[in-house]
Amino acid sequence: MTSFKKINLNLMLHLDALLKEKNVSAAAAKVFISQPAMSSSLKQLRDLFQDPLLIPGKGQYLLSSKAKELQPQLEEVMLSLSNILQPKEKFDPFTSRRTFKIALPDYVELILLPALMTSLEQYSYMVVETTIRAMADDPLLFIENNVDVAIGAIDEDTLSPHLQTEKLYEEEIICFASKKNAIIKKPLSLKDYLTNKHIAFSFNEERFSHSADYLLKRKMIRNDVFFVNNILPAIFAVAHSDTVISTAPKFLINIFSERFSLGMQPLPFNLEPTPIYLVTHSKSQYDEGVTWLIALIRHSIKALKEQHQLP
Structure with missing residues (x-):
């Protein structure tokens, strides 16, 4: 060199x-x-x-x-x-017209957006744009897509040293199906869970999810017949089937269970709760605006926990 x-x-x-x-x-x-x-x-x-x-x-x-x-x-x-x-002017959230970009999964957006809107009401000019991404640990999100903050799952084994993470909460993962599906009326056996047709929610193109990763490491094969990156379509599909099951965060299915007549059962194996992280890039380390946004998200998550909408 x-x-x-x-x-x-x-x-x-x-x-x-x-x-x-x-x-x-x-x-x-x-x-x-x-x-x-x-x-x-x-x-x-x-x-x-x-x-x-x-x-x-x-x-x-x-x-x-x-x-x-x-x-x-x-x-x-x-x-x-x-x-x-070009030293930047001091960030003032009450006068700033900055647009912030947040990447997050569709179901987290569903929960977080109302609380975030409430937190933003006092800031007249602020704009927040969201983009749907399941995984939060891709450095290119921050470089190519100009994302300020990402929220979601991460693969700790491959995490870039340029990313900083903070755990926001943990999700209990369960199995769910339409109440028309007889299998959901009683606790699932491992055989039932693995052999029944499954709509699989995966966080990325490699079909990564914590439940799939758990099974793969133990050389167990689940009968996945459909893969989706957005979990909400899976909920609609399962609700209209009396044979298909799926796996999702419990708090999310609680929201839709009554409206779509969904039943839930614990997973037939000991899967640790899935941690959801707030992720930022080291390039934003001294960005006062991003620091402010992080504090706003923390406040919104805390409010959701106090309302028992998040675990």
Whole structure:
């Protein structure tokens, strides 16, 4: 690797634009240089890191593994430089017109949104935008999607060192089915749970959930016939079937049990409660607005616990 003192630091600015835009022309326009100049920078960066960084794909470049590794680190560097050169005004929630972005699962949004709205009523200009994501531990949520705070499950084994986590509450997981389904009228055996048709809620594309992970580690196979990333459609589907079962947080099914005539039974194995975390990126460590938002979410969660809407 070339000595740091010999590197043209403009290359880091160009690298940041290339990784965000994934397009040479767009990256050049973003930093006000010509396309040939940006192409030259890309060649220098490839030589510097001894990696292609951007790999040709359909319509735009794809990031190499090295580029994905560099992106969160580069984001922190660029943010630090921005703060040095353009110090931000002190954040005032009563006058700020900032829009905050929160990523969270659909069912957590269902519970949290009313409490959050109540907490926000005194702030006239504040805007909160939500995006549905089941897993909260993807660093790209914060880098590419500009999420300020994520709420949800995390995989502690693969958690990025750039993410900070705080446990908000724990969910007791149960099995549920329509009351028309005879299997839900009595405690489930492990055989019944594994062999009956199951709509599986998974937190990500790898079909990760804490119940599925528990079974996988014990080499038990559940009869999953349908996978969903949003749990609310699963509730509707189960409610209209007399053969299908599913697994979900108890507090959530309590909300819908009477309206959709759902029955519940404990899982036939000892699954620890699922922890739900608040996750932030290290790039927001000194962001007064994000610090304020975290406090607001904590207050809303506390209110829900006091109202017994959350465990």
